[in-house]
Amino acid sequence: MDPIGLTKWKKHYEELLVHNRDEYKNVNYETMQEDLEEIGRITVKEVKETLRRMRSYKAPSPGGIPIEFLKYAPQITLEDVTELFNDCLFGEENPQEWKLALISSIHKKGSRKDCGNYRGISVLESM
Numbered sequence: 001m002d003p004i005g006l007t008k009w010k011k012h013y014e015e016l017l018v019h020n021r022d023e024y025k026n027v028n029y030e031t032m033q034e035d036l037e038e039i040g041r042i043t044v045k046e047v048k049e050t051l052r053r054m055r056s057y058k059a060p061s062p063g064g065i066p067i068e069f070l071k072y073a074p075q076i077t078l079e080d081v082t083e084l085f086n087d088c089l090f091g092e093e094n095p096q097e098w099k100l101a102l103i104s105s106i107h108k109k110g111s112r113k114d115c116g117n118y119r120g121i122s123v124l125e126s127m
Contacts, residue, residue, distance in 0.1 A: 003113045004112075004114075008115055009105065012116075013103060036090065041086045041089075041090075042082055042085050042086050042089065044075075044082045047078055047081060047082045048078060051067070051071045052071070054067050054071070054126075055067070059123075060126070061123065061124065061125045062097070062123060062125060063126075065126060067126050070126070081127065084127075097125055098124075098125050100124075100125075101122035102122070102123040103120050103121065103122050103123075104120070105118040105119070106118060
């Protein structure tokens, strides 16, 4: 049984969100966009190489897509995925599913009634 209520967990993780961290408050998005344009678009070759390096036979992401689906996908699917990545990188809205994480709280030490004594492990979409 969870000694900490859902409301406390929600508040705890909301306080840890990126937008509340000092190192992200002064990001210059104009410079970031210039850097992206200099780097250029993601290529299908880069997507294939990244997929090749990802570990196989792990639990699927929250959306239920195992990484093997993408590793062994036909060229046209990889082209579509690459286009989606580039659209997101250069200003399109990211899919809602990419903004969600399944969080498991793993107790480290100390009182089990203190959220600060847990490490949050997030499972994200594999894409």
